[in-house]
Amino acid sequence: MPEPVVPLAAQSVHGTVWTLANRFGVVARSPGELVGALTGLGLTGAAVVASPPAAGEPAEVAELVRALRDLGHIRLVTPPGREAGNGVDGARPPEPETAPRPPVTAPDACVDGLGREASAGPSDLGDPAVVCAADPVGVTAAYEHDTGAPGGWPGGGGGPGEHGGSYRCPDEHGGRQQRPDGHGRWRRRPDAPDGRDEHGGLRAAWFRAGQSLIREQPPAERALVLLTALGDDADPRLRPALNALAATAPWRSDWTRVRGDVAPPWPGPVAALAQGTGRWAEHLLVADQRGAIRSVRPSDAAPAPGTATMPVRITALAPLPDGTLLMLDERGRLRAHGETPLTDAVAATLDAHPGTALAATGRLVLVGDRHGSLHAFGHDGMHQAAAHRGRVTAVAVADGPAPLVCSGGADGTVRTWTPGRGPENTPFAERGFPVTALAVHGRTLAVAWADGLVELRRLGTAEALPLRPGPPVRAVAVTGERSVVIGTDDTLFRVTARALS
Helix, strand or coil: CCCCCEEECCCCHHHHHHHHHHHHCCCCCCHHHHHHHHCCCCCCCEEECCCCCCCCCCHHHHHHHHHHHHHCCCEEECCCCCECCCCCCCCCCCCCCCCCCCCCCCCCCCECCECCCCCCCCCCCCCHHHHHHCCHHHHHHHHHHCCCCCCCCCCCCCCCCCCCCCCCCCCCCCCCCCCCCCCCCCCCCCCCHHHCCCHHHHHHHHHHHHHHHCCCCCHHHHHHHHHCCCCCCCCCCHHHHHHHHCCCCCEEEEEEEECCCECCECCCCEEEEEECCHHHCCCEEEEECCCEEEEECCCCCCEEEEEEECCCCEEEEEECCCCCEEEEECCCCEEEECCCCCHHHHHHHHHHCCCCEEEECCCEEEEECCCCEEEEEECCEEEEEECCCCCEEEEEEECCCCCEEEEEECCCEEEEECCCCCCCCCCCEECCCCEEEEEEECCEEEEEECCCCEEEEECCCCCEEEECCCCCCCEEEECCCCEEEEECCCEEEEEEECCCC
């Protein structure tokens, strides 16, 4: 069967990156991140690109196409059917071939920004109802071309950016939102860099969550995603307007903290999350990517007593009911604030065999390793299970008379195991992407995958409620039977499922 060929609308750099990332099942916020994510993955596929560059197409899109071509395992086809420079050592490209295009009436012809040309942007880029209902490819292009920047990547950045390549986050600036002017329109932000219009904060939120927003979805779900990326300097009318638009979405937005927020402050780029129990019950612990650990209230993310700074980056947090905090550092070693009878045994094991994931209850410390094995340290000794093919990427433990271990791996499976028994033969969940984070509360399990999907699941059932925030998900925490906190490099937010049996 021939490879699928899909046309790609390339009127914007962001739109091109996001649609190709969705096409290949990765998460990328910049051309550099996209190329890095696809390097060595062995993915194959085809995308139709404009050659020579179409009118209005950024030159950076052509540069991205050349970089993808140079990877050697991604096939790019021009509209007439000629390979887009896929030769080696200057070899001549193949002769023209027919590149099939999906019919415009096919139900799957337009998927995640692919299969269509971008329409013109909406007439009012500051009206949330208009933006959520408009063609997302056109909105992306309109926001990108509305920067007023003198050149380089959107946002005016010319040097290396935080997210790879020469990209610079469009929201990383000091310009603050002006309050409403009282005349029924979303007011411009003339103090933003380069005089660009932030459209009440919608533009910055769109670029934070764009890979999700560019997908085909109802306006209500797009409004929900925008809520999870809206900063505290946004027009104060935007959040209630978006909440009204998102009323029929399967999730409710509870609170959001984004890079630059000051009231309450953003706690930093997330490396690990943990909902406390016992003495920690009113604490959500947040470890950032520089070793700082902060405590916030799960109800509203307001700062709570308790902070620490570690000399190394922390990759997992495991608070115990007695107040002890166990941590896994970036070298796979155990760090602890306080002690338990199990601490010495766990630390000695990890000194010899570094761990890749950590979780704990008052009676059990659970560690995963790079070989796919789980190690459960309890007062009755240690139990082991070979659960995954390759690295264990995340673990969580549901406490009870018989603790239930949930583990996720680079093999794309989520498995359950009760220490002292054999592991389940059938995965609880399985997809073609690595698991990046897990958290459990009672019978509720949150799973994050490397393609950007987060699912809220009920143990013992096949029910799953999906959410795609947009940026790469670094950590999750379940703070109630239907509530999940999601941490990324630029955002921390909580959403609650409206219905989950």
